[in-house]
Amino acid sequence: MFTCRPISPSLFLLMICFSATAAAATTTTTFTTEPLNLENFMFLEDAHIFNDTTTITVRLTRDLLVPNSGAGMLLYKYPIPFRQPGNPNPTSFKAHLTFSVKDLNPNSIGGGLALAISPGNGNIGAGGKFLGIPKGAVSIEFDTAKDTELHDVNGNHVGLNINSVVSLCVADLDSVNISLKSGKLIHVWVDYSGPGHQLKVFVSYVNIQPVSPVLEAIIDLYQYVEDSMFVGISASTQASTEVHSLEHFSFSSCFDEDPNTNSGGFNAPPPPPMATVSSPAPDTTRKTRKSRRKINKIWLGIILPVVGAVLGIMLTGGISIYFICKCYCCSDRNNENATHLITP
Numbered sequence: 001m002f003t004c005r006p007i008s009p010s011l012f013l014l015m016i017c018f019s020a021t022a023a024a025a026t027t028t029t030t031f032t033t034e035p036l037n038l039e040n041f042m043f044l045e046d047a048h049i050f051n052d053t054t055t056i057t058v059r060l061t062r063d064l065l066v067p068n069s070g071a072g073m074l075l076y077k078y079p080i081p082f083r084q085p086g087n088p089n090p091t092s093f094k095a096h097l098t099f100s101v102k103d104l105n106p107n108s109i110g111g112g113l114a115l116a117i118s119p120g121n122g123n124i125g126a127g128g129k130f131l132g133i134p135k136g137a138v139s140i141e142f143d144t145a146k147d148t149e150l151h152d153v154n155g156n157h158v159g160l161n162i163n164s165v166v167s168l169c170v171a172d173l174d175s176v177n178i179s180l181k182s183g184k185l186i187h188v189w190v191d192y193s194g195p196g197h198q199l200k201v202f203v204s205y206v207n208i209q210p211v212s213p214v215l216e217a218i219i220d221l222y223q224y225v226e227d228s229m230f231v232g233i234s235a236s237t238q239a240s241t242e243v244h245s246l247e248h249f250s251f252s253s254c255f256d257e258d259p260n261t262n263s264g265g266f267n268a269p270p271p272p273p274m275a276t277v278s279s280p281a282p283d284t285t286r287k288t289r290k291s292r293r294k295i296n297k298i299w300l301g302i303i304l305p306v307v308g309a310v311l312g313i314m315l316t317g318g319i320s321i322y323f324i325c326k327c328y329c330c331s332d333r334n335n336e337n338a339t340h341l342i343t344p
Contacts, residue, residue: 046072060235071132075232093253110145113235132234
């Protein structure tokens with residue numbers, strides 16, 4: 001026979017705190033390729049590690065002869081929570097990637113690469129104009145070929161795709177003097193606010209996040225993602241000899257409750273050597289001191305009267321005991337004297 005003991009309030013609070021901490025831990029994800037932990041990533045199809053004399057990079061495509069096409073993908077192998085029970089908003093996330101595209105044959109067509117958020121683990125899309133993007137994925141494409149069938153604006157653009165390679169919204173990178181096929185390192189920041197449903201894409205040659213995004217869209221991703229998704233970078237060649245090198249990739253996500261938050265209540269893992277321009281943090285020292293003084297005054301207001309009352313009781317009791325003892329001693333002496341006087 002089992003008996004149940006009531007749980008003490010302190011133990012109950014401890015259990016609640018532990019449960020909340022555990023729940024929070026399961027809804028926050030952070031990973032980076034700096035350093036590259038091979039146990040955390042999958043190299044799909046043409047993706048491989050390229051080691052030259054100075055650096056180790058991830059190449060998403062191989063050197064193929066024209067008119068061959070191929071595709072490759074670096075995929076984070078663990079599922080990432082994108083929807084949460086009881087929360088109508090998807091997760092907020094930040095991504096930073098640094099890559100270069102080198103065209104070994106300027107007469108070839110192109111290809112491109114994409115940040116892909118897909119429902120499947122180990123799935124990769126077709127090469128060519130499909131950029132290796134898996135089916136059912138939400139993706140940010142960086143396209144180096146103009147395909148009239150896909151309504152591309154040119155062969156140098158960034159676009160937002162939902163379960164398709166036809167972009168919902170597009171930004172021409174010529175407008176910010178960025179050329180995807182320049183061979184230079186290109187830095188990309190993708191920020192998404194789950195509560196605000198706001199997506200922003202920033203692109204630059206230097207490792208400083210621009211003030212203004214090149215692409216901005218309001219879209220609720222809740223209806224396009226599953227509870228858990230997989231995140232990776234895909235690329236493809238389209239009858240070309242493009243080389244897609246990924247120098248850095250970091251990703252961070254968490255769930256927000258504040259609808260006024262633009263890009264999540266978290267800090268993305270810093271890319272090396274990250275130099276994002278940000279406003280200085282407000283000085284909270286004075287507020288902290290004032291709050292401490294206020295708390296101290298409250299405690300003093302409670303403790304001092306209690307201590308005074310205790311000391312008063314102790315002092316009164318001590319004086320009373322002193323006089324009682326004194327009177328008792330005096331009465332004994334008087335009895336003694338009286339006895340001596342009566343004795344003949």
